[in-house]
Amino acid sequence: NIFFGLRIPALYRAGRFKVILIAVVISLVYPNSFKWVLSNYNGINIINLLLSIVLFTMGTTLKVDDFINVFKNPKAITVGISAQYIIMPLMALTLASAFSLDTALTAGLILVGTVPGGTASDVITFLAKGDVALSVSLTAVSTVISPILTPIITLLLIGNQIQFNPVDMFISIIEIVIVPIIIGLILNYKFPNFCEKLKDYLPTISSIVICLIVAGVIGANKQAILTSSVIILIVITLQYFLAMLLGFVIGYLAGMDRKQIITVAIELAFQNSGLSTSLAKTHFPNLSQATVPGALYSVFQNFVGSILAYVFRKYQS
Template structure:
């Protein structure tokens, strides 16, 4: 039920954080721990069979991950240059672009009637690869703009993403699938709630900047998000992927781990660089749910007898 109204709840809570930021700033010292908990929950939703799914459809997984790390950074860079963004916004856009797939993509793929196993596999692979790909791509794109501490970013990703996911996987192994299965149905909703709290905390941190938000930044983030979703889907279809796979790939490409992007911006750059991630967090949920429901509605109409 919560996931059904998640986009509306997300907007209301984020708006409240922008209008009344002080209560949310209490969470700021625990922000990185909050992200780590979210990634532990992601690990708890996985099983060793998910790794076997990667071997069952390696071509589709590789295609989705390649598009993830190719399309989104390039789009972020081109949009930022075209709209003449200042350095802080450029950094924030790039960090969103080089982030791995977001865990919300799995729920959105299910809602869209896509290949959920493929979505989980792509999220898992892109998350693990982010340990190297995110610092590498950030350095490549931003080397002429600002110094990038690639080693520091690698260590941050290991602490915030990789280690917690491994902890979650080990917990599944030690406690056993039957015990974890009893609570697994609650984990997606809990993860979404924690993501909403994390993003709202950063919205509160940027409340003054958001009140003076430029329409050009909003436009750029919306274009980035929409083009990511559509280009991922269309490129997958053009390369021969079936509809269910293409939907999973499109959603995976256009749904980013914005929590990680904002955490890296906050730790290694400036709070202003978290703005694109905060906006993208809201837009990807609205766009993702809208597109998923459009696809599912088309499926239902096509199943109706003539």
């Protein structure tokens, strides 16, 4: 029962959401405690380095079979990936316009919509009795193609409002996401026994890293969050639940079975918010609040996801 380095019992015994919540509280009370997360060290962006560690752990748990499954279930994969990169970005743009978000928050929300699915979706899918193989494949495929689609879609949606270089974003995603995953894949292929033992430690590593990223962003934007938290929380809540609802509708209309429908719904709702935060920090340096939506979305999806997993599991039992 291990998916992308997250051992289910260990994850919930450790109380990942509680750890994140504690980090958030500390960052609000002592906002300078995690200031170093958003800094550079010898020309290296710390937040990008931290995220690369998470993606490396993901790579060490991936196998070639996870990609071969794409050809075994092409319809479900096509529907899921299409929804991921069409519905989520358009929904983010619609919500940003409907609530008249400023440029920075709009950019951050768009990035939450254009990044690939988050690895936590595979854990929640397992707990919800969904199609875990489909979830793993959806996350893997959406992540691998993100260097191309994320910059292009972001450019199409907000390129007329914000100046940024999509090629630079492409390179960033290759460096932050693809390279660490490939290294992890190679390590898993060459030393499978070592990676199997390593999995016991990966939940702790990735949880700590995510906590640091969230705490760093929230601490740096404490005042902005306190003054605009109600609006942005409403937007993030709508984004999450609308994604879940549309996932159910799309899965049903596509003729999927119950497990696949639940999987697509979860996959849409769970985004790689850490990546959106990292990209916002790197490519929108003059828009500090652009990192806020991703950080808040990370906290929200971890909290609500564990509750929904219980609801789905109970409904199917």
